[in-house]
Amino acid sequence: MAPPRILIVGCGIAGPTLASFLLLADIPAAHKPHITILERESTRKAHLRGQNIDIRGSGVTIIRKLGLEAQIRASTTGEEGVQLVDENNHVWSQNRVDKSGEIQTPTSDIEILRGRLAELCWKNSQRISAEAERESAKGIEYIFGDYLDEIKQDDKQVHVHFARSGETRSFDLLVGADGMQSHTRKIVWGEEGEKDRLKRIGMFAGFFSIPREGHDGKWRRWFHAPGRRGIMLRPDSLGVRSTIFMYVVNEKDPRFIEVATKGNNGAEAQKALLEEYFKDAGWECDRIIREMKSTDDFYYDAVSQVKMDSWTKGRVVLLGDAGYCASPISGLGTTLAFSAAYKLAGYLQGYIKGEDTDPSAALAQYNAQMKPIVEECQELAPGQPYIINPETAWGVWVMRVLIRSLSYTRIIFVIVKFFGRILHLGPQAADYVRVENFGFKEMSVWEKEDTEKRS
DSSP states (O other): OOOOOEEOHHHHHHHHHHHHHHHHHHOOOOGSEEEEESSSSSSSSSOOOOOOOEOHHHHHHHHHHOOOOOHTTTTTTOOOEEEEOTOOOEEEEEEEEEOOOOOOSSSOEEEHHHHHHHHHHHHHHHHHHHHHHHHOOOOEEESSSOEEEEEEEEEEEEEEEEETTOEEEEEEEEOOOTTTOOOHHEEEEEGHHHHHHHEEEEEEEEEEEEOOOOOOOOOEEEETTTTTTTEEEEEOOSSSSSEEEEEEEEOOOTTHHHHHGGGGGGGGHHHHHHHHHTTOOOOHHHHHHHHHHOOSOOOEEEEEOOOOOOOOEEEEEEOOOOHHHHOOSOHHHHHHHHHHHHHHHTTTTTHHHTTSSSHHHHHHHHHHHHHHHHHTTTTTOOTTTTTTSOOOOOHHHHHHHHHHHHHHTHHHHHHHHHHHHHHHOOOGGGGOOOOOOOOOOOTHHHHHHHHHOOO
8 A cells, every 4th residue: 555645734833743743653664654735825934923822731742742842942932921901001910820830820831922833843844854754754745835726535535726836636635724714624614614613702803013112021911991802912032022912802893704804905904993993992002003004914803713513524634723723712722733633643543554444434533532622622711702801991990800809819720720620621621631642753852862962
């Protein structure tokens, strides 16, 4: 049996992680899969942008297996914790990051920009690919600046058409790891079903960065305004930019959905709508609006979750946000991507070795094993995102006082720890995702060798 040909759409975090583990499997070099990673962005840097994300629980175990822990920790933003501030920048309460591992707080001890993490995963996959080639395996083929406009499949293969090159190729398996707005999902499962798969939670947000000012510091500052409006201002890893998460919880104004459907082409309308909602909010909104108008990394969307009964269809499988986006407010999206990529690579080993003639059994196992994990990760705290974003000024004041009291008495940590462990709810759920032993080659050996060379 010839080695299977696998196409992975998306060179973010989940895609390169899957490719890496597929090549790290305990399989003879001649039988290792021929992997192609396809990335729509035309340059090898454009897809590396993004906001602050974190890695928790099982995700930390997996980056350690990839030999990436030291590099990732050296690239963190250094965020010290979260401060709730008012319109005068007065700090009402603050919760410092917990580095003991005892509890998952809003700030993880591994906070990193999405672009930097994606870059590390991509470069690590290149290194693993080169090592595989030295052992006479095929390695990974990377294609940037193209995308699929047609996907057809039969019992034996998936046949795809590349929109820009015009090339038609066939693969044994196609993995869609192309994000919440997955083009792969839309083609294979049908555009008409997107309204049922994408579940909006009532929040609409702009993500972008602005020049850092001296008072920005290493704390995340979270400002709430009446009308269920909020802004998070957070540090980057270089101390040059501050990243912004600017959102409104609103299901009454249809313009939030209207501008979201325009995608990147509607950036000016999206910026104008956010400006309208925040121009009178106080705090540092004037500065943030001014910088938002000129930023070139602006992204706007409805904060949503992807809900599906199955993430596989024939020889096509969805991975990460493409199949089960948990939303940015879950705090678990990145850990979920790492865990799913690791598990999918493990379950596919039998198929790659030729023990199974097709991948259906492995994909069925992936569906079954990921279902309870996804359900836990997508479970938001009761009342979210409304309860933490009050409608009235009085409600905002009460919320600040309540959180300040809970933080001061440390009761909030008891609540988070207790309910997190009992219900596997919120960021604490990351600690309860099982990391099986699939026999992958441990790249932590490389990490140790690199550290010894540097010393």
